[in-house]
Amino acid sequence: MTKNVRVRFAPSPTGPLHIGGVRTALFNYLFAKKHQGTFVLRIEDTDQTRYVEGAEKYIVDALNWCGILFDEAPTSTAFSANSKNETFGPYRQSERKHLYKQYANDLIASGNAYYAFDTAETLNFHRKDHEAKGKTFIYNWHNRLKLSNSLSLSAEEVKAKLDAGDDYVIRFKSPQDETLHLTDIIRGDIKIDTNILDDKVLFKSDGMPTYHLANIVDDHLMEITHVIRGEEWLPSLALHYQLYKAFGWEVPEFAHLPLILKPTGKGKLSKRDGDKLGFPVFPLEWTDPKSNDISRGYKEDGYFPEAMVNFLAFLGWNPGTEQEIFNLDELIEAFDLSRVNKSGARFDPDKIKWFNHHYMQEQSHDDLAELFKPIVDEKLDIIVSETKQSTPHNDVDVNYISMVIGLIKERATFISDFWGLSHFFFQAPETYDEKASKKAFKEGTKELMLELVSIINTIEDFSVENLQTKIKGWITDNEIGFGKVMMPLRLALVGALQGPDVFDIMFMIGEGESVKRIEAAIASL
Known part of the structure; x- marks a missing residue:
């Protein structure tokens, strides 16, 4: 790859970052680092009506936790020692809004866009009229000359409306009777009939650009070379491609990642699925600032970030080998967009637990x-x-x-999980498993346990090795069945027939506590 790779992750601060968004950020990060490129965070907050307080910080905190660090980001975003704000900033669209109107005007001047003065009531009338006739209303070549816009009105009428301060939007003028030939790194060649495309709004009546215009302008000005994003943006590819061509700009390469599917494999994974099946769909816990409802996060549920990253990497991508455990550096080395699947990736909550178990074992x-x-x-x-x-x-x-x-x-x-596996190391059992008690404590058990206490009291060096030697030697020399001693001994120490090696438990809790527990079990059982 000859050109300097620049990719971006551009979330909207409208709520917590879904793990699908984390995967998109991860794939962008892996691709950038694989090609010694630059990874940019851009906050797309043009829709101020959907802005949620705290969402931007959540996005930053979540990706920091995952170790997905940016090279460039908003100046107020403390991301990493490497993040910087160079000539491509600002990186928050609300701070760039002065840029977009001029580009919308350029499209009008070149004939690729037009003013539309249609009221909400007029558009709603046309939609309902089409629905009544069993049709779908699309604002494009087949009806735009019948509507109120600068294509159907005279130049004088348009000027009068603009001078009067009438509300308007700026729409892209989709071409008629053309076939677009597009290329996607993951999905290959794509053909689109322009007659089915609508004339999307590029600039809104509130003076802010829509996602489509701001996205393209920012990607161009930030010199983004590859746009790696979710499959849900695939329907926008035709418009974005046409916008690049209308501006006369070089088109970046596109790659649309497959959807993350429900555990059943049917439909896109949602928060409701996580709530219903008992697993998080967000990296960090999120408290809704309006309702105060709390959504679970993988961090708070006890997952390691390495496990989440390793798991997400395999949602739609495979290395072509049997290897499943990858650290971040290994993922960077192995990652290739050509090995990303077109079909959706099923979310398996048991698989991420498997990864977490592995990374648990690697912790000191x-x-x-x-x-x-x-x-x-x-x-x-x-x-x-x-x-x-x-x-x-x-x-x-x-x-x-x-x-x-x-x-x-x-x-x-x-x-x-640790407390359930180890509570007996910190406290004596208060009760004994009923089924285990009947199995372990039988006729003659009391006498064996009293004799065992005598053996324990003779052990000077209370080490695991000495415990094994003395107690096993006593059992063997007296031809006692091991189960007749070891089962009631474990029950006395733990309260159940479970846990690590009995001699390890005795060594850890000490001689006095071991004898005390045995005597308590004798008295109780």
Whole structure:
């Protein structure tokens, strides 16, 4: 690729960033970095009626969390040490609105656009009239000369309306009886009959451009070479291509990414699907500023950003190999738009859990302990409160928590799983699993457990190795079935027949606590 690659991610700040938007940003980022190019953030906020307070910050925070960092972004956006604002700014469309009217006027001057003075009532009448006849109203070549615009009115009439301050929009003049031959990197050659296209509004009566005009002007002025965006923008490709040609500008290369589908594979993934099936569709938690409704986020649900990025990369793209685990640098190296699929990508909530489990195993015990410690403290505070103890629990050493995590981590997918897998390391069981109790405690078990306590009391060096040697040796020498000792021992320590190796548990909680739990189980069971 000879030209300097410049791509952009251009979200509208109308609410939280859907994971489909995160994937679009990711694919732009991977493509730019693969070709040593530039990745731009542009905030497309021309529609001020849909602007949502806090949405821009959310977009920035979400992509920062994912590690998808921009080279250029709005000056007030603290993105990374690399982000800069050079000759292509400003990067927020509301700060560029002075630019667009001149380009709309240029299109009028060249005959590629026209003023339209039709009122909302008039257009609504035509729509309903067409519907009554079983037709669809399209404002284009077949009826524009019958409507109120600068193509049907005289120059004097147009000037009079403009001088009088009448409301107007500027529409693109779609050509008649032409066939457009377009190319998409992912979808190949596309043919479009211009007779089916409507004359889109480019400039609104409120003095702001529509998405279509602002998008094209900004992409040109920012020297965007590749437009990588979602499939939902494919119907706009014909207009955008024609706008470039009307201005006499070089057309960037386009790539339209496949939709992210519901887990069933039928229809586009929505927030409602996540709510219904119990998984987030946003990277971060979002609180609606109007309703105060809270939407779940992957970060708050305990997912690692590496897992989300790895998962999203495979929604519509594959490397052509059996490899599934990629860090960001490996994704950059492997990524190729030619390997992006045309068909929609089914969202699999179990697959992202699989990725998260993998990245959980790659985290250091110490880092995980820092994340788990607040949960331990909170749980123990609740226990103290519920049992009405007069003194608070002792602060659990984070190094101890790190050692516990080393014993349970491989069975966990989320930090929130740790307590269920390890609570017995921090508190003695208050109850015993009923089914397990009947299985473990039988006739003669009490006597075996009392004898076991005597054995434990003779062990001077209370290490895992010594525990194994002494207890297993006692069982073997006395020809006792291992299950007759190990099952009630585990039940006494844990409260259930689960958990890591029994000798690891005993070593961690110590001799005194081990004996105390065994004696408590004898008394209870």
